[in-house]
Amino acid sequence: MYGWIWRHLPGNAWVRALISLVLVLALVYVLFQYVFPWAEPLLPFNDVTVDNGTAVNK
């Protein structure tokens, strides 16, 4: 997969490395800016209040 991408990038090894770096950074940006903020509330790591409003009330 990554080998395939590498072979399809243009330029010599340096240019390819630079493009790869930009792609990786773009991916990290998308993850931090959009994917993780969306995923976080769906995961049970960060509820701090009692009852929390989501659970069935006692």
Place this chain on the structure above:
Amino acid sequence: MARTDRGRGRLAVAVSVFGELLITAGVVMALFVVYSLWWTNVLADREAKRQGHAVRNTWAQKGPGALDTKDGIGFLHVPAMKNGEVLVKSGTSTDVLNEGVAGFYRTPVKAAMPWDKQGNFTLAAHRDGHGAKFHNIDKVKTGDRLVFETRDVWYVYKVFAELKETSKYNVEVLDPVPKESGVTKPGRYLTLTTCTPVYTSDYRYIVWAELERTEKVDADRTKPAELR
């Protein structure tokens, strides 16, 4: 196709792609940990600092003591947690708490305010990520002092009980007279809630304190002895 691929079966290619996907998943999960435990703190601390400055600016401008709960009602100082001041705002929704502040409860049990004659001033904040303002709640011991600072008054509380683990549905801890802490009479109480154990939210950690004394804020905003 590169020369090295010749002779390799489809199976080998599939296995190699599968392996790379697994590695990718691992890297993404590691990044999520970095995001949760570091990046959300950076964002929340920045936001809390900005809002804290705004509140202090409002206080500095002389005027009627109108209470704007939207911008925050004051600052909580917990010397035992060693995390400076925590801005306190209204509500305990994710939106509020993710700003790196502590929120006072509006539901399921409405919090009393520190200046009320009696009642329970109940707060929640994150244990990890988003400012992690109550991360060191386990360092708070019976006898420790907590100070809540408003524009005009320092409210000094003394911790009298901790509940190291309780159900997340245990809303009785927020009662005006929280019986589980051992008290039986109405008083001016302060309750801190956050999640426990660290990095998860299976249970809740509770700390109760009672108002010990109040002190007028002077012109220099001299800190009370407990914070010096």
